[in-house]
Amino acid sequence: MTKDEIKQIVLDIIEEIAPDEDLSDVKPEVRLRDQLDLDSMDFLDIVMELRKQHGIEVPEEDYGELASLDSCANYLEPKFNQ
Amino acid sequence: METERIVITGIGLTSPIGDSMADMRKNLLAGKSNLEMIDMRYMGMVPAGVCHYDPLKYQKKKEVRIGTRAGSIAIFCAHEAIQNSGLDFESYNKDRIGIYVGTTEHGNVETENEIYNISKFDYDTKFWTHHHNPRTVANNPAGEITINMGITGPHYTIGAACAAGNAGLIQACQMLKLKEVDFAVAGGVSESIHTFGIFAGFKSQGALASHEDPNKASRPFDKDRNGIVVSEGGALYTLERLSDAQSRGAQILGEIVGYAMNSDAMDYVLPNPIQQSACIRMALERAGLNPGEIDIVNTHATSTPQGDIQECEAIRNIFSESKSTYINNTKSYIGHAMGAAGALELAGNLPAFEDGTVHPTINIENLDEMCAIPNLVINEAKDIGSVDYILNNSFGMLGINSALVLKKFHN
Numbered sequence: 001m002t003k004d005e006i007k008q009i010v011l012d013i014i015e016e017i018a019p020d021e022d023l024s025d026v027k028p029e030v031r032l033r034d035q036l037d038l039d040s041m042d043f044l045d046i047v048m049e050l051r052k053q054h055g056i057e058v059p060e061e062d063y064g065e066l067a068s069l070d071s072c073a074n075y076l077e078p079k080f081n082q
Numbered sequence: 083m084e085t086e087r088i089v090i091t092g093i094g095l096t097s098p099i100g101d102s103m104a105d106m107r108k109n110l111l112a113g114k115s116n117l118e119m120i121d122m123r124y125m126g127m128v129p130a131g132v133c134h135y136d137p138l139k140y141q142k143k144k145e146v147r148i149g150t151r152a153g154s155i156a157i158f159c160a161h162e163a164i165q166n167s168g169l170d171f172e173s174y175n176k177d178r179i180g181i182y183v184g185t186t187e188h189g190n191v192e193t194e195n196e197i198y199n200i201s202k203f204d205y206d207t208k209f210w211t212h213h214h215n216p217r218t219v220a221n222n223p224a225g226e227i228t229i230n231m232g233i234t235g236p237h238y239t240i241g242a243a244c245a246a247g248n249a250g251l252i253q254a255c256q257m258l259k260l261k262e263v264d265f266a267v268a269g270g271v272s273e274s275i276h277t278f279g280i281f282a283g284f285k286s287q288g289a290l291a292s293h294e295d296p297n298k299a300s301r302p303f304d305k306d307r308n309g310i311v312v313s314e315g316g317a318l319y320t321l322e323r324l325s326d327a328q329s330r331g332a333q334i335l336g337e338i339v340g341y342a343m344n345s346d347a348m349d350y351v352l353p354n355p356i357q358q359s360a361c362i363r364m365a366l367e368r369a370g371l372n373p374g375e376i377d378i379v380n381t382h383a384t385s386t387p388q389g390d391i392q393e394c395e396a397i398r399n400i401f402s403e404s405k406s407t408y409i410n411n412t413k414s415y416i417g418h419a420m421g422a423a424g425a426l427e428l429a430g431n432l433p434a435f436e437d438g439t440v441h442p443t444i445n446i447e448n449l450d451e452m453c454a455i456p457n458l459v460i461n462e463a464k465d466i467g468s469v470d471y472i473l474n475n476s477f478g479m480l481g482i483n484s485a486l487v488l489k490k491f492h493n
Contacts, residue, residue, distance in 0.1 A: 019143035041148070044212045052209060 001080040003073035017045040028069035088255045091332040092320035094162025098131035107433040110441035115415040117296040129296035130275045131313025131417035151273035153226030159318035160227045167320040180263035181224045181237035182253040184246030184270030186421035189218035190277040243478025246270045247424030252341045254321045269425035271316035301445035302383035302411045303453035311417030317425035334491040340369025346481025358396035365485035374404040377469040381411045391452045408457045411443040424476030434469040435490040
């Protein structure tokens with residue numbers, strides 16, 4: 001799975017958990033919390049949906065890796081391609 | 083010392099027969115119910131009362147997703163009530179607003195949904211949502227109002243089975259009299275049609291209505307009644323001390339002149355007409371009224387074979403000599419809205435202060451002679467000229483009884 005595909009997966013999850021947000025211009029290098037109305041509970045939802053939909057575990061100490069779309073893709077790529 | 087008088091200055095509601103008091107009243111006078119068959123998890127089709135308000139009128143999509151149905155109903159009703167009250171909400175001191183929401187139960191819906199969710203993952207609890215606790219804490223529906231509207235005064239729910247709608251209003255009266263708050267939003271809400279457990283529990287108890295036509299299923303006092311139609315809904319009122327309401331020139335929809343609550347201390351589910359009568363008498367005494375001065379008694383009767391007879395006995399005990407007291411029932415149109423029932427049914431009758439009419443009880447084809455109480459208004463509305471006092475009964479499991487006396491406001 002490519003990094004772009006992984007970014008799209010994360011965006012699809014964000015669309016579910018933050019349905020009021022406009023996701024048409026999310027900058028991959030910028031922290032998600034700096035450009036979208038997301039709180040810590042929303043990030044727990046992202047972690048839960050990765051677990052439910054893709055069987056991927058993100059341990060608590062790695063939550064910081066989900067800060068931006070780019071960091072998500074870098075962190076999740078090996079997990080998706082295992 | 084003169085006791086502070088408490089008045090109703092606004093109302094917001096959602097019910098199966100309308101999302102405003104005017105719409106609800108129109109349908110009640112026209113004899114139009116609106117119950118539906120819904121597909122209940124594990125059970126199949128069951129009759130139920132469903133609300134069709136627009137949650138996105140006052141909530142973001144994310145709030146609807148994270149919150150509960152009871153919270154959403156409460157938020158809708160609170161916004162509508164405060165708008166209806168004409169309060170300058172933006173500049174009002176939000177620390178002085180109290181939120182008192184009656185609920186029959188809370189948390190069943192959310193817990194059942196989560197168990198269903200993890201059943202798809204071999205019951206592994208790591209798939210259990212972190213939203214579970216804030217969704218299921220007992221204060222959830224009241225707390226969601228405060229978050230949505232930025233209200234910083236006290237909030238809590240009043241768990242009082244199916245007497246909860248009245249109990250919410252009584253709590254508001256008490257807090258206003260104690261000057262704990264200056265403005266109260268109070269009543270009751272129900273999300274109970276979203277839990278199979280309520281339906282299955284009533285079914286196991288032999289108290290769940292069944293009928294091929296859902297609009298015929300809720301039939302209090304009819305010989306062939308066979309149980310409750312569970313509904314969702316909500317009705318929240320704004321209440322104020324009379325002096326405050328008058329000083330801001332508020333509309334006054336009615337005055338709460340008497341209320342009472344007591345307990346049967348007898349049985350988990352069976353009602354007790356002696357204690358129901360005692361509760362009604364206490365409310366009348368506090369209002370300083372004789373039974374004959376009450377124009378309308380809105381019954382709690384839920385269409386169960388036993389419960390309706392018991393309440394009729396309680397009413398006979400008190401009103402048998404009251405020639406001008408008329409009796410009706412609102413559940414025949416909207417089903418049993420559980421925690422919202424008392425508050426919603428009051429909303430169905432408050433307009434009688436203006437139109438002088440008693441809305442009928444519908445669906446009575448063969449009146450049960452055990453329920454043949456004098457002046458029961460059946461199937462057609464009755465114009466009685468003027469209505470000055472309404473008694474609103476609500477009773478619930480574990481033997482909890484409540485009665486409210488409302489007076490038409492005369493300046």
